[in-house]
Amino acid sequence: MLATGVGGAVEDPWIRWSWISGHVDVITAALLQHIQLTLIAVVIGLLIAIPLGLMAWRSRIFRGPIFTLTGILYTIPSLALFAFLLPFTGLTILTAEIGLVGYTLLILVRNIVVGLNSVPVDVREAARGMGFRPLAELARVDLPLAIPAIMAGVRIATVTTIGLVTVTALIGEGGLGSLIYDGLLRDFHTPLVVGTVLSVALAVVADLSLASLQRLVTPWARSRAVT
Amino acid sequence: MNFIGQVVQWFLSPIHWQGDGGIPHRTFEHLVMSGISILVAALIALPIGIAIGHFGKGGNLAINISNIGRAIPSFALLVLAAQFFGIAAASQIVGFGAVPAFVALVALAIPPMVTNSYVGMREVDPDVREAARGMGMRERAVLLRVELPIATPFIMAGIRTSAVNVVATATLAAVVAWGGLGRFIVDGLGLQDYPMLFAGALMVAVLSLIVEFSLAGVQRLATPAGLRSSTSTQKEGPVGALDTAAVAA
Numbered sequence: 001m002l003a004t005g006v007g008g009a010v011e012d013p014w015i016r017w018s019w020i021s022g023h024v025d026v027i028t029a030a031l032l033q034h035i036q037l038t039l040i041a042v043v044i045g046l047l048i049a050i051p052l053g054l055m056a057w058r059s060r061i062f063r064g065p066i067f068t069l070t071g072i073l074y075t076i077p078s079l080a081l082f083a084f085l086l087p088f089t090g091l092t093i094l095t096a097e098i099g100l101v102g103y104t105l106l107i108l109v110r111n112i113v114v115g116l117n118s119v120p121v122d123v124r125e126a127a128r129g130m131g132f133r134p135l136a137e138l139a140r141v142d143l144p145l146a147i148p149a150i151m152a153g154v155r156i157a158t159v160t161t162i163g164l165v166t167v168t169a170l171i172g173e174g175g176l177g178s179l180i181y182d183g184l185l186r187d188f189h190t191p192l193v194v195g196t197v198l199s200v201a202l203a204v205v206a207d208l209s210l211a212s213l214q215r216l217v218t219p220w221a222r223s224r225a226v227t
Numbered sequence: 228m229n230f231i232g233q234v235v236q237w238f239l240s241p242i243h244w245q246g247d248g249g250i251p252h253r254t255f256e257h258l259v260m261s262g263i264s265i266l267v268a269a270l271i272a273l274p275i276g277i278a279i280g281h282f283g284k285g286g287n288l289a290i291n292i293s294n295i296g297r298a299i300p301s302f303a304l305l306v307l308a309a310q311f312f313g314i315a316a317a318s319q320i321v322g323f324g325a326v327p328a329f330v331a332l333v334a335l336a337i338p339p340m341v342t343n344s345y346v347g348m349r350e351v352d353p354d355v356r357e358a359a360r361g362m363g364m365r366e367r368a369v370l371l372r373v374e375l376p377i378a379t380p381f382i383m384a385g386i387r388t389s390a391v392n393v394v395a396t397a398t399l400a401a402v403v404a405w406g407g408l409g410r411f412i413v414d415g416l417g418l419q420d421y422p423m424l425f426a427g428a429l430m431v432a433v434l435s436l437i438v439e440f441s442l443a444g445v446q447r448l449a450t451p452a453g454l455r456s457s458t459s460t461q462k463e464g465p466v467g468a469l470d471t472a473a474v475a476a
Binding site for chain 2: 071075076078087159160162164166167171177180183192195196204
């Protein structure tokens with residue numbers, strides 16, 4: 001059942017605990033790099049997506065081009081996107097991050113617009129009636145009410161990015177993906193299993209922590225169901 | 228300018244248009260592999276999602292399955308499948324080299340289809356269902372003539388999300404010794420042949436965009452006329468809205 005290389009190679013178990021205990025430093029470094037690559041991508045993605053989202057929400061002229069452009073970026077396969085950049089930016093972290101940030105944009109911008117659109121008209125009129133200026137209304141009424149949708153976007157973007165980071169192993173980065181790629185190249189199961197399990201675990205932990213962060217910053221939403 | 232010239236030259240070279248490693252054959256491989264994977268995944272996923280939605284049981288499972296699917300990196304799935312079936316042994320048997328890629332692609336295509344078809348079935352207004360029964364429709368007719376048409380845009384959205392994922396991941400399958408258009412990218416990386424790398428990326432990108440936009444068109448056509456205007460904003464564009472609904476629910 002366990003396939004090995006040709007020529008009667010020694011049976012390779014899916015997990016070799018001795019390899020793990022001997023490579024704790026390598027595994028830790030890969031995990032930390034994975035977290036770092038993800039954090040940079042999501043934070044920069046958010047910094048770009050917020051103004052884009054506001055523009056798409058406020059003006060019909062910008063909405064079409066912004067959705068089309070981020071949609072195209074999202075549709076192009078990650079490996080192709082990295083390959084486009086490679087001749088210009090080389091095997092650097094920049095190539096990886098431009099690609100990763102590109103993927104977060106569609107998810108984040110869409111959810112920002114959906115969130116802002118979901119603010120009830122009555123609420124906005126009440127805010128205006130209370131004398132809020134446009135900027136204050138945006139900062140203190142619209143954006144806070146859009147947080148559940150925006151956070152849902154951040155969660156999807158984060159989990160998606162954690163998965164995509166593994167692909168950057170092919171262009172010399174990779175985080176946990178470098179363990180997976182190493183397992184493939186050496187036909188050795190243990191790093192592959194360790195990389196996969198940790199990557200899934202990281203995605204689950206990130207998703208759950210962002211969910212509790214969301215509950216923390218939107219105390220008013222706790223009592224009623226989020227749509 | 229020089230680099231673009233090299234890419235153009237790569238495309239113009241007749242060698243790249245011939246034989247098993249040529250552009251036409253690689254494109255054919257890519258399309259056949261993606262098409263069969265999506266078809267098999269749909270045959271598995273849609274009945275499950277529709278049944279869960281119709282009977283209203285196991286909804287949490289249907290929602291969570293796409294979240295779990297998202298957490299498993301497709302790259303890891305491919306490498307796991309390749310190691311499980313053993314590429315070294317597999318590539319010696321003609322035609323078997325495609326099995327790991329096929330298994331990984333089917334596994335990856337199932338979750339969005341289950342979740343979206345479930346969400347689509349739950350989207351049917353209970354009043355509408357009651358009205359259909361009140362008009363004397365039998366359960367089968369309610370399912371086929373009321374629930375499914377209303378759910379169709381969502382089901383199509385799931386197929387489209389999966390299809391775009393599958394076409395993208397079939398590119399990655401070149402890493403585990405399968406063909407397809409990804410070969411040009413992976414070989415270009417290995418040989419540091421940047422014009423080939425860039426040309427491969429260009430073909431893969433164009434193919435993905437064609438798949439995305441044509442399925443978006445099919446999705447619009449599949450939407451019953453009565454639903455088209457009122458819900459178009461909700462279903463416009465790729466994945467986002469539906470996925471968000473699934474996560475926030």
